[in-house]
Amino acid sequence: MAHTLSGLLICRECDAVHRRVPLSGREVAHCVCCGSTLARSSALQVVDLLALTIAAAIAFSIAAAMPVLSIEVGGARTEANAWTAALSIRHGWAGVAAVVLVATTFVVPLLQIVLLLWLLAFARLGRRAPASTRALVVLHHLRPWSMTEVFLLGALVAIVKLSAWVHVIPGPGLAALTALTVLMLILSNTDPQLWWDLHCTPR
Amino acid sequence: MREPRSLESSRCPRCDQVLVRRPARSAERSLAWLIAGLICYVPANVLPVVHTSGVGGGQDSTILSGIISFWRAGALDIAALIFLASVAVPSGKFLVLGLLLRDRERGSPMERLTRARLYRVVELIGYWSMLDVVVVALTSALLQFKVLGTAEPRLGIVFFCAVVVATMLAAQSFDPRLVWDEERS
Numbered sequence: 001m002a003h004t005l006s007g008l009l010i011c012r013e014c015d016a017v018h019r020r021v022p023l024s025g026r027e028v029a030h031c032v033c034c035g036s037t038l039a040r041s042s043a044l045q046v047v048d049l050l051a052l053t054i055a056a057a058i059a060f061s062i063a064a065a066m067p068v069l070s071i072e073v074g075g076a077r078t079e080a081n082a083w084t085a086a087l088s089i090r091h092g093w094a095g096v097a098a099v100v101l102v103a104t105t106f107v108v109p110l111l112q113i114v115l116l117l118w119l120l121a122f123a124r125l126g127r128r129a130p131a132s133t134r135a136l137v138v139l140h141h142l143r144p145w146s147m148t149e150v151f152l153l154g155a156l157v158a159i160v161k162l163s164a165w166v167h168v169i170p171g172p173g174l175a176a177l178t179a180l181t182v183l184m185l186i187l188s189n190t191d192p193q194l195w196w197d198l199h200c201t202p203r
Numbered sequence: 204m205r206e207p208r209s210l211e212s213s214r215c216p217r218c219d220q221v222l223v224r225r226p227a228r229s230a231e232r233s234l235a236w237l238i239a240g241l242i243c244y245v246p247a248n249v250l251p252v253v254h255t256s257g258v259g260g261g262q263d264s265t266i267l268s269g270i271i272s273f274w275r276a277g278a279l280d281i282a283a284l285i286f287l288a289s290v291a292v293p294s295g296k297f298l299v300l301g302l303l304l305r306d307r308e309r310g311s312p313m314e315r316l317t318r319a320r321l322y323r324v325v326e327l328i329g330y331w332s333m334l335d336v337v338v339v340a341l342t343s344a345l346l347q348f349k350v351l352g353t354a355e356p357r358l359g360i361v362f363f364c365a366v367v368v369a370t371m372l373a374a375q376s377f378d379p380r381l382v383w384d385e386e387r388s
Contacts, residue, residue, distance in 0.1 A: 013319060013379035034319045034383070071345050080344040085337075088344035094356035097364040101340055104333065133219050144375065147330055153284075154337025160281055161273075161338070162345065165352075196217060 009038050040191040046198070049190070050120040056183040057113050062176035064106070068155050069174060071166045081173045082106045082151055104147040109184060112146060115139050116187065123198055136195055143188060149181045229378035230304055236376060237300050240369035243362045244293065250359035253339050257352030265359060266290065266335060288334040289363070296370045299325050300377065307381045318382045325374050332367045336360055 009018045011031035023029060023041030031038055067079035086102040115135045122129035129135065155174060162168050213222045251263030266289045273282035299321045306318065339360050346354040
């Protein structure tokens with residue numbers, strides 16, 4: 001989005017400098033030059049963000065532990081979720097794709113949740129978390145590689161595709177995955193400035 | 204306001220990252236990733252992505268043959284979705300990023316604005332091409348019945364994965380400020 005320095009906002013995409021104006025409600029500030037998003041206002045406080053992150057952690061645990069979908073044929077059943085799906089294709093050449101899949105739909109969201117919990121738990125206590133700058137930088141780099149929503153849509157496509165031949169049973173992981181996707185979207189869409197403002201103390 | 208002591212060694216006071224005027228050789232790196240993606244795009248479409256076997260025998264499916272079989276089976280919405288994610292989006296990314304790289308010091312402000320918007324679209328929807336990888340992985344994980352049939356991933360899906368990653372890196376390494384540069388005369 002934008003970079004701030006004592007009341008100025010610089011557009012990330014075209015370097016145009018703007019004066020920072022307080023936003024209210026659900027206002028979004030756009031660059032006058034190129035239209036990119038500079039800043040978003042958010043009614044979310046640390047308490048709200050923490051609650052959302054804890055909910056995301058729970059949803060993630062369910063989606064990881066329980067199957068997202070399973071199919072049953074004459075008494076025999078197979079199940080799958082992100083982890084097991086990647087494991088099953090790890091043999092041979094497809095192992096590379098398995099690593100990418102597990103990374104984007106499992107490892108990255110997990111890291112995001114853990115880092116957010118770390119930052120927010122300390123913030124809730126009114127303190128700045130240790131290594132918060134490094135955590136925020138890592139979160140910044142992780143953001144584009146978080147793909148839980150792709151996994152969700154892929155699961156739905158797989159359900160439709162397979163239900164033509166077999167009895168498909170959506171598992172508890174599917175609802176958890178949906179919740180996780182929504183929560184991650186809300187958390188990712190918060191203005192990064194919010195996070196830096198929480199933890200910034202000029203040296 | 205802070206004055207950097209020297210441009211080589213200064214770090215941001217807030218996030219401690221090294222300050223750079225511009226990311227080094229952004230256009231070159233972006234083009235390199237784009238070409239890598241293009242090279243992988245050929246085997247991704249030519250080689251089969253999944254091998255399904257059932258009572259009648261086995262067959263390899265490529266991305267395109269998968270789309271066609273969905274279409275023939277009447278699941279037009281799925282066929283359209285896979286076509287969008289696996290054909291339209293990657294091709295669109297190649298075209299848009301290629302355009303951005305080729306025209307980066309030319310054009311009227313209106314054209315540049317369009318390009319800036321295209322860049323934002325690419326960044327927003329680029330990762331959805333992973334959809335096909337997810338579907339192949341899930342289908343292979345689930346169809347493990349000797350009776351009904353099995354599904355196994357094939358090499359094509361790895362190349363396709365490489366295309367998605369390469370184009371994402373191409374978009375990331377492209378500095379959007381290049382769109383607004385003036386031609387050096």
